[in-house]
Amino acid sequence: MLKVNGINVYYGSIHAIKDVSFEVHQGEIVTLIGANGAGKSTTLQTISGLLHSRTGSIEFLGQNLMGVPAFKIVSRGLAQVPEGRRIFLQMTVEENLEMGAYTQPNTTIAPGLERVYEQFPRLKERRRQIAGTLSGGEQQMLAMGRALMSGPKLLMLDEPSMGLAPILVEQIFEIIRKLHQAGTTILLVEQNAQAALSIADRGYVLETGKIVTTGTGAELLASPAIKKAYLGG
Amino acid sequence: MEFLSYLISGISLGSVYAIIALGYTMVYGIAKMLNFAHGDVIMVGGYISFCAMNYLGLPSIVAVLLAMAVCTVLGVVIEGLAYKPLRSAPSLAVLITAIGVSYFLQNAAQLIWSAAPKVYSPVVAGSLSLLNGQLTIPYVSLLTVVVCLVIMAGLTLFTSQSKLGKAMRACSEDKNAAQLMGINVNATISTTFAIGSALAAIAGVLLCSFNGTLMPTTGSMPGIKAFTAAVFGGIGSIPGAFLGGLLLGIIESMAKAYISTNLANTIGFAVLIVVLLVRPAGLLGKYVPEKV
Numbered sequence: 001m002l003k004v005n006g007i008n009v010y011y012g013s014i015h016a017i018k019d020v021s022f023e024v025h026q027g028e029i030v031t032l033i034g035a036n037g038a039g040k041s042t043t044l045q046t047i048s049g050l051l052h053s054r055t056g057s058i059e060f061l062g063q064n065l066m067g068v069p070a071f072k073i074v075s076r077g078l079a080q081v082p083e084g085r086r087i088f089l090q091m092t093v094e095e096n097l098e099m100g101a102y103t104q105p106n107t108t109i110a111p112g113l114e115r116v117y118e119q120f121p122r123l124k125e126r127r128r129q130i131a132g133t134l135s136g137g138e139q140q141m142l143a144m145g146r147a148l149m150s151g152p153k154l155l156m157l158d159e160p161s162m163g164l165a166p167i168l169v170e171q172i173f174e175i176i177r178k179l180h181q182a183g184t185t186i187l188l189v190e191q192n193a194q195a196a197l198s199i200a201d202r203g204y205v206l207e208t209g210k211i212v213t214t215g216t217g218a219e220l221l222a223s224p225a226i227k228k229a230y231l232g233g
Numbered sequence: 234m235e236f237l238s239y240l241i242s243g244i245s246l247g248s249v250y251a252i253i254a255l256g257y258t259m260v261y262g263i264a265k266m267l268n269f270a271h272g273d274v275i276m277v278g279g280y281i282s283f284c285a286m287n288y289l290g291l292p293s294i295v296a297v298l299l300a301m302a303v304c305t306v307l308g309v310v311i312e313g314l315a316y317k318p319l320r321s322a323p324s325l326a327v328l329i330t331a332i333g334v335s336y337f338l339q340n341a342a343q344l345i346w347s348a349a350p351k352v353y354s355p356v357v358a359g360s361l362s363l364l365n366g367q368l369t370i371p372y373v374s375l376l377t378v379v380v381c382l383v384i385m386a387g388l389t390l391f392t393s394q395s396k397l398g399k400a401m402r403a404c405s406e407d408k409n410a411a412q413l414m415g416i417n418v419n420a421t422i423s424t425t426f427a428i429g430s431a432l433a434a435i436a437g438v439l440l441c442s443f444n445g446t447l448m449p450t451t452g453s454m455p456g457i458k459a460f461t462a463a464v465f466g467g468i469g470s471i472p473g474a475f476l477g478g479l480l481l482g483i484i485e486s487m488a489k490a491y492i493s494t495n496l497a498n499t500i501g502f503a504v505l506i507v508v509l510l511v512r513p514a515g516l517l518g519k520y521v522p523e524k525v
């Protein structure tokens with residue numbers, strides 16, 4: 001479904017992504033794990049068109065994404081929940097969700113809201129609240145709900161568990177699992193390797209801009225090297 | 234009675250400042266840049282309407298519409314040629330470019346229309362006489378206030394209710410996140426310039442009607458004052474620009490009447506400094522610390 005092939009991304013002279021290739025198949029949960037600064041967010045932003053690769057190709061559903069402007073990506077069926085949530089803090093919860101459906105016909109907004117509110121009842125209670133006043137967990141739910149409003153075929157999540165209490169992390173992962181069951185393919189970026197690998201079909205390990213290991217979630221969880229580097233022992 | 238007439242004149246002048254300030258504030262809110270050429274777009278609006286009325290003999294309403302159309306195109310062209318290439322440049326570079334555009338427009342106007350002031354007759358003539366003629370209010374003053382209120386209400390509705398208006402607010406908060414939503418940020422910024430410049434044309438017509446004259450530098454001082462008004466009210470805030478413009482107009486008119494004509498500007502700016510000392514984000518602005 002998504003094929004990333006030999007991309008190289010630079011920030012000025014910093015070579016952040018070095019010849020990265022990976023694939024996400026329809027119906028999978030694939031995770032990209034790695035330490036701080038490994039290049040996980042850079043990879044997602046390149047797929048979303050916010051950053052550009054100098055080489056290689058990015059293909060989604062058989063169509064080339066390289067050189068497509070960022071604002072045209074979401075209508076191809078690819079949504080991202082960015083790192084740090086990046087919700088519109090001064091807009092209401094519902095306005096944020098409406099922005100998520102920006103590229104969708106107006107008639108889909110009401111049913112879309114219904115679906116998201118069903119998934120996140122907390123958001124429904126707070127629909128008129130200014131998003132900046134939500135708690136961290138609620139903001140993460142809003143960021144996810146906003147991305148779902150476009151009805152994506154592939155959902156990319158960048159560290160959805162960041163800064164959340166363990167109980168909330170569990171909730172967020174539960175929601176990801178449900179979304180997946182409902183038919184959404186997932187590309188999950190996480191530092192919480194344990195949690196990510198447990199729900200993932202496959203994983204890739206990124207180290208200073210390079211993919212160093214890949215395998216199924218279970219394989220990576222069992223690997224001594226991964227245990228040592230990412231699972232605290 | 235004198236007081237009342239100064240107050241009315243202040244409100245009317247303040248309404249012109251408010252319309253200009255609304256343009257400043259919208260562009261600042263969304264493009265995060267101070268378009269110092271905004272005042273000069275006002276001047277262009279003045280000349281276009283002047284030519285339309287005096288040389289082409291068009292009715293004032295058509296002249297206003299023509300000025301709006303020309304300024305809209307001008308605003309979009311300025312944005313596309315001068316500012317868009319600098320989208321990721323340091324804000325100082327953008328500021329200097331804006332100052333350059335401002336001088337460019339003034340000099341171009343001087344070449345086309347010469348530096349000599351033109352006599353600008355108000356778009357609506359006559360005045361309302363009240364209290365047995367003790368109080369006269371030019372119709373154009375009333376029109377200015379009404380136009381300002383309509384624009385302010387329109388912009389408020391537009392940004393709070395329409396899809397495009399909401400997208401503008403999203404862009405103003407976070408351009409990358411907006412793009413992830415599928416919002417074309419460049420097109421949204423162009424639209425903002427189009428709206429701001431159309432407002433500048435209206436402001437130009439009203440300002441020239443108020444002053445009775447027009448020259449290439451007509452827009453620069455009111456432009457700076459309206460910028461002041463926008464900061465005064467809280468830059469980026471629509472009601473703030475309205476309130477700031479109105480207050481600045483009233484302060485200026487009162488200072489002229491009761492203190493000194495020469496000190497009017499100084500007093501206006503002094504009040505601004507005091508307000509900013511007490512409320513750094515302006516009267517209605519929200520203080521958002523710079524993210525690093």
Ligand SMILES: Nc1ncnc2c1ncn2[C@@H]1O[C@H](COP(=O)(O)OP(=O)(O)OP(=O)(O)O)[C@@H](O)[C@H]1O
Nearest residue numbers: 011014016034035036037038039040041042043191
């Ligand atoms: N805007 C930028 N300018 C310059 N360098 C950057 C920029 N953004 C990221 N980098 C560098 O690129 C590398 C990869 O960063 P990236 O944000 O992709 O890492 P990450 O894996 O998402 O890390 P984290 O887990 O901390 O979010 C890092 O070395 C980082 O310092």
Ligand SMILES: [Mg+2]
Nearest residue numbers: 040041042083
């Ligand atoms: Mg990251």
